[in-house]
Amino acid sequence: MVTVEFKLFATLMEYLPAGAQDHSVRVELSEGATIFDLMDKYRVPRTQAHLVVRNGIFVPPSQRKTYPLQDGDVIALWPPVAGG
């Protein structure tokens, strides 16, 4: 098993389970689980996750279904957002 921290922001916050603190939930997943597996577990639509960040580094769409999550990873998701 691997344990990761899963963070959802902006409109994706509605997919957080009740009781989640600071946009975040700790999740246990089986070895080899991917970011898409993590998103599916919380029913986060893949099309809505525009900005996906692992430990602060952008994960391109092509790696979201292949990259195996590591113990201690912090995964953060945003819908399309901008500012300035």
Added chain:
Amino acid sequence: MSWAGKILRVNLTQGTCTVEALNRQWAQEYLGQRGLATKYLSEEIDHRVDPLSPENKMIMTTGPLTGTMASTSGRYSVVTKGPLTNCVACSNSGGFFGAEMDFAGWDMFIFEGKSPKPVYLSVMNDIVELLSAEEIWGTSVWHTDEWLHAKHQDPMVRVAAVGRAAEAGCLYAAIVNDQHRAAGRSGVGTVMASKNLKAVLVRGTKGIDNVKDPAKFMNAVNAGKKVLADNAVTGQGLPTYGTQVLMNVINEIGALPTRNMREVQFEGAQSVSGEAMHEKRASDGKPNLTSNAGCFGCTIACGRISTVDKGHFSVENKPDYWGSSGGLEYEAAWALGPDTGVDDLDALTYTNFLCNEDGFDPITFGGTLAAAIELFNMGALTTEQTDGRELNFGSAETLVWAVEALVKGEGFGKDLGLGSKRLCEKYGHPELSMTVKGQEFPAYDPRGIQGMGLAYATSNRGACHLRGYTVASEVLGIPEKTDPLETEGKAGLVKAFQDATAAVDSSGLCLFSTFAWSLEDIAPQVDGACEGDWTAERMLELGERVWNMERDFNMRAGLTAADDTLPKRLLKEAAKTGPALGCVNDLDKMLPEYYELRGWTSDGVPTESTRQRLGLS
């Protein structure tokens, strides 16, 4: 057409107002607003002029699309030589004032000289008058706005004014229009106050009746609006969370400057984020955010309208601040929050209210206070200089006291009005000023976003995110994702963003439209409205021309390539956490290529062939 074709020249020394025809040839070369007004300024003043002397001029200017049916067409700019930077200053604002200028039939107001007594300019279509402002001198922007509305007995007049900060000589004073939209950066408000000009009031009833090809224009405008509506960022993201949604994004990727840029991540970011503005407060059960808001003609509506908890210490017994007002936007929230280490959302909101009420730039104020706190921590400042107050990172009380001191313009508040460069020089530690060309950084640490380091270093108005917002690409993936920790390719990226931005800023449209629009979307709208054949390629070349003209202005003002740099902290002190751990900004890897791509010498001077190619005299 589309340009109104008329300029109002106001000689404040003589008290005269004269009408001039717009230079149509220059309009074809520089389009409007930022580009065209900078051309006028550059032709009319000595570039080495003292910005606060009567010899400096100040231009309020619209673009050819301002006030039209195009989305985001509420923009106007103030162009002058800035007292904070001694560079060309061009500060852009939204709201409704700019559109009203066009409805009254004016492309520009050029102010020159200095009035012997405080005055305001009243423009009612073609009827223009300089009227006494002695009764409102020494009062806030909000009071001035209310007073002028009452005096003129017309709820539809639009007012742009300076507050007490500008009058007290704060070097980063803003011009605030519609109460909470601001031409905020570089001290354009300080220039206005130095001319004894308190306010400009405009009412226009002419509408826009000179669009070149109305059918073509409306088709292009409608197509553009559909692009904005269908785009997830401009159609949903910005209206819902505003720019403030970036607080958690930038913190998560390790590029949120914290405590005078000593760190790159802030433990309290969530508490002052766009998401936090939606959360109900424990104290009164209401969220900070009241609603979103749009400027004239905008179909995005990213603006924030907020309230402070009536029980919060900052507004206790101050009912004037219990209502809703503008903010927080991301840059202000960052400067007042993470950069000073304060995570109290209500304290930030109140401080931002005062920035609007008395007209000064929250980015530079926050950066200056952060530097002052660091000076205090190291003992270079003591309570003897700070009116007996201790200055501490993370203290909402420090923040609120400091902003009130600045408004009063007395004691240490006077020092805070200098900006961090002069403040840090005064107290013997210039290295603690986080500035480029004297202007404070906005909310992106260039150790974690490499391209922004180059964008800051080469910005023509000092450190600024709105001269080349490569964050869009490096962080947000717009139009395509690039690696924020990589320097390769960033010279070209920065140049492309700078040129496109200069073009948009010359059109009358809002830069935020470019989260969805490219110049391919904007050019047909300009082409439908304006004489001449306007293509995306021509717009981009125009942007490059404007950029080089601004560069030329600054070099004539005495700046050199040595000014294209960053504070040592960002070049020598590595990031301590996050993805940029161990990284500094590698400016020296990007700058030579940038000069080459620009067609400049290795000393950063536009070559003769570049000048000829762009038609610069």
